[in-house]
Amino acid sequence: MTSVHYSPTHLREVAASVKEFEAAFRDFMAMHEENTFARGILPAVFRRDGVDDEKHLAAQRRVELASGRAATSTAITAVRYAVQGAGVVDPIAAWATVTQPKPVLDVLTQIVVDVGETSGVELELSKFFSSNARRSLLSHANARLTPAGRLIMVQRIQSGRAVAHVAAEMGISRTTAWRWWRRFRECGPAGLIDRSSVARSHPRQTKACVEARVRIMRHLTRRGPVFIADKLGLQASTVGRVLRRHHVPLLRELDPVTGSVIRATRRSAQRYEHDHPGSLIHVDVKKLGRIPDGGGWRLHGRGQRPARKRGLGYDYVHTVIDDHSRVAYAEIHDDEKGTTAAGVLDRAIAFYARLGVTVERVISDNAFAYRHSAAFKAVVDAHGIRQRFIKPHCPWTNGKVERLNRTLATEWAYARPWSSNDDRKAGLTTWLDYYNLDRHHLGIGGKTPIDRINNGRGQYS
Structure with a gap:
């Protein structure tokens, strides 16, 4: 994923492509009946008796084109269902969605909006895309799994599918699939969001007791990093980092006798610029x-100046x-x-x-x-x-x-x-x-x- 879309125009285009797909898919499914004996990875349906081959092929082409346009406009991670005798038809929704009395397509996309309906098509936005979604959706362009794809993956596994088969469909390793599945079971949808890569521990960081000595020495002597480093046997750069880490005021901001802060810092936390000429x-x-x-x-030159009283x-x-x-x-x-x-x-x-x-x-x-x-x-x-x-x-x-x-x-x-x-x-x-x-x-x-x-x-x- 490379972008997050909020444009109303884009949402209308998505809604139109979703409606087109739903209509084409309903027409196509009207030519089939469920195969109640289907077992295995992919659920299937049978083509009804008496359906004309040319009409069936035309309906299949329409749903393929509509699903392609919907997938392109919404950038949905591929989820497949198959129709017996027709192969993979739609790269969008899971089989269970078809039998439920709601829109065929659950839109789990890059689009993060606070609307429930656009152009008559309900955009079912998962709770997964909530406060953390905007931060999590900015994955790099070559990511195999985005938060939306991870959610779809765990939903497939929840439906009883084998982890190995789901991993193969998603183009990832079984190890990766198991990692996200375990995270989902432990933390729910929040576990599918990228975590910080900051190390949990910093073994090479200056010890807390040494940092305390630096701060005490600074408070007692009101001297700079070079002086404190010489007294404590540290590097001046180390002392400087410790003082900055603990937001110790600069010496010029302190009273030289009492050590109290008497001047505001020269570094302004809020830099401003008025929005149009003449405002200030x-x-x-x-x-x-x-x-x-x-x-x-x-x-x-100074030596050549004429004498002036x-x-x-x-x-x-x-x-x-x-x-x-x-x-x-x-x-x-x-x-x-x-x-x-x-x-x-x-x-x-x-x-x-x-x-x-x-x-x-x-x-x-x-x-x-x-x-x-x-x-x-x-x-x-x-x-x-x-x-x-x-x-x-x-x-x-x-x-x-x-x-x-x-x-x-x-x-x-x-x-x-x-x-x-x-x-x-x-x-x-x-x-x-x-x-x-x-x-x-x-x-x-x-x-x-x-x-x-x-x-x-x-x-x-």
Whole structure:
């Protein structure tokens, strides 16, 4: 089996093929009567006296074709019944099904649905295909027995058939047939589901007493794996695995004196991405030291810097990024005041609007310019967007814009030695165009940010 189908169209096709098979089989069986003296592996019926050979052959052909289409559409593991003088007719249902007052075909297929009837044909879904079915049905393509086939196999054995004969019909060894039969007798249908291949025991795993010593040493000393390994005579990699296995907090998350957890882990258990552009934008400020005319130490080296009594100050790069598309906007200013941040936000909203994106929410850290500025709040209210703040000391919550700041620094601000501050400022616009239009972003599957906005490339300016 290679897939599991849920499509309503596929179910209707299955239902139609089942109805076609039932009609053809009823017509064919009307030409026969049960052979009550039949004994052995395959039950049989006799052809009634007076049935025309051509009509019988035509009926047999119809049921063969219908059964083939049903088997193909439902991918049922072959179950056979035979008609005396006609050989194997139908690769679908067991003989006992024919004599019961219910549909001839029990549909035990890859289809796992929560419906009882489709197009008038009852799909009898075994309890076997319940909570564990979706996990169990994804067998590899060359599997001789799937859970459905195992169920059919044990049903044949339950009816009194010899295990060896059933194994031969299913194309498996007697050993395999006996294994599944024993499992079924012990556990019922649940025993036919594939079990985990994880070893029951791990004899080479570090002993529990040693792991306890590692954890105690970590708690008492608050030192890393190398120190603990040296004290306990272990490998540092072993100590690291033990600490990870027991989810011991990282040292940077602990108070160095008390050992209590005082910081949230940097690894977020829940990574998020809003489902459409404009649903959320991130804002932040990146501070960069200004470059003197003629170039700074990155151009001339630290030993060649001219003596200066005062520094040149800083440029403040106000950055904005859309959570879904990663399309970025940035401006360079002389400060990070609330009025400046408010102006950047207003122009960023207009920038996204030109791309056909309506900003709905904005998230930032707890800087004064964002949390306490009346000007920033006024812009937020004027555009009817919601404002959110990250949890204190958790900058990774605003991680997309923090990562943009790092990328901006490495690929633009410090990518090459600049001869002046104005040269670097002029290079920002060019770099932003490259970032939005041409740079492939691994966080969005290697696409460029503008590709995640409908017709964004045509409206970008």
